[in-house]
Amino acid sequence: MKLLLIEDQLEIQTTLERAFKRQHIHVTICGDGARALDRWQASVPDVVVLDLTLPGLDGLEVLAQARKAGLKTPVLVLTARGTIGDRILGLDTGADDYLPKPFDLDELEARVRALARRAGTPSSSAASPAEGAPPFHGLSCDDASAAVYFRGAPLDLTPRESALLRALLARPGHAVSKERLFEVVFAGEPDVQYGAIEVIVYRLRKRLVDTGMQVVNLRGLGYLLKPVP
Numbered sequence: 001m002k003l004l005l006i007e008d009q010l011e012i013q014t015t016l017e018r019a020f021k022r023q024h025i026h027v028t029i030c031g032d033g034a035r036a037l038d039r040w041q042a043s044v045p046d047v048v049v050l051d052l053t054l055p056g057l058d059g060l061e062v063l064a065q066a067r068k069a070g071l072k073t074p075v076l077v078l079t080a081r082g083t084i085g086d087r088i089l090g091l092d093t094g095a096d097d098y099l100p101k102p103f104d105l106d107e108l109e110a111r112v113r114a115l116a117r118r119a120g121t122p123s124s125s126a127a128s129p130a131e132g133a134p135p136f137h138g139l140s141c142d143d144a145s146a147a148v149y150f151r152g153a154p155l156d157l158t159p160r161e162s163a164l165l166r167a168l169l170a171r172p173g174h175a176v177s178k179e180r181l182f183e184v185v186f187a188g189e190p191d192v193q194y195g196a197i198e199v200i201v202y203r204l205r206k207r208l209v210d211t212g213m214q215v216v217n218l219r220g221l222g223y224l225l226k227p228v229p
Contacts (some may be wrong), residue, residue, distance in 0.1 A: 001116050002026045004045040006036045006062065007078065008054050016049070019105055020112075023179075033057030037065050045073055047115050049108075050078040052090070060093050077125035078103070107194045110179040114190055136172040136212055137227050139165070146185040150211045160185050161204045164197075167214065168225040177222040 003020055008011055008031040017027045030039045034056030040048065048066075052059035057156065063075060075096040090098055096118075097111050138151045148155050148165050167176055167184045178197060185200055186192045201223060205215050214228050 002028070003039055003112065003218070004028050004046065004048045004073075005019055005032065006033070006039075006050040006054065006059065007031045008032070009051075014110075014196075015105075021207065023109060025112075028050060033059060033062050036062045037069070038101055040066055040071060040073070041069070044071065046119060046214075047112050047137070048073050048075045049112065050077050050095070052077060060090065064094050074119050076108075076111055078085040078108070095193065106178045108184050109177075110194050113179065113183060118190060136225070138211065139169060139225075140211060141166050141169060155207060155211075157207055158203070160200050161207060164200050164204055165208075165225075168170070168223065172223060172225065175218045175221040175224045179222075181223060 001024075003025050004177060005013065005016055005020075005027055007016070007029070011033065012063070013029050017029060017191070018126055022028045028039065028043065028045065029037045031054075033054030036050075036054070036057070049064060050059050050120045059077070059079070063077075066075075075094065076097040076099060077090040077099065079090075086179050093227045096115055098106060099108060117186075133182060138150050140147065140217045141147070144167065148157060148169070155162075155165075163185045164181060167181055170176075181201075182194060201215055201217075208214060210229050211223060216224050216226060217225055
């Protein structure tokens, strides 16, 4: 995926470029509103992340000119202007999503990927949850039914809980990003709030109480499935 980041704050540029590159997303940066449209047209990206407060030309004007020029790239507006009126103005101008500063990095990545999916762009190089993975401390998946078993007995899980657990079992002993889990659990549900993944994690933890396994949150990395000490 190609992403155009139109943002003038150097610290944010560096942080976001590093984060997106870890997700195998090619990032082009423009810090000047007056030059943003030319950069956008020169190499049309799959998603644009656009700050509203820019030198040279206001972000809303950049967006308005882009839409007038026929550029249909999905745009996520990123700004410190957090009022409802500003949000409505941005969406009316042609933005597809809106995230106020300060923001959660995982949420930003998830929203960018959601915009890419809606536009039909492959948004991740990560593999889907592996079927037929070897048992992990008594937990195993069935290829045909996608059910999860503990020591041969099926676990009573909802479809979302099952999807979450299978995604964790696909990478036993490794953290899976919150953004990746959201993609798996809520695939094809663009209107679901990002924080909903935490509800599913909470429910899954309760389901796993009798298995001796737990789901732990590694800050900044994601969730990890591991035995209870």
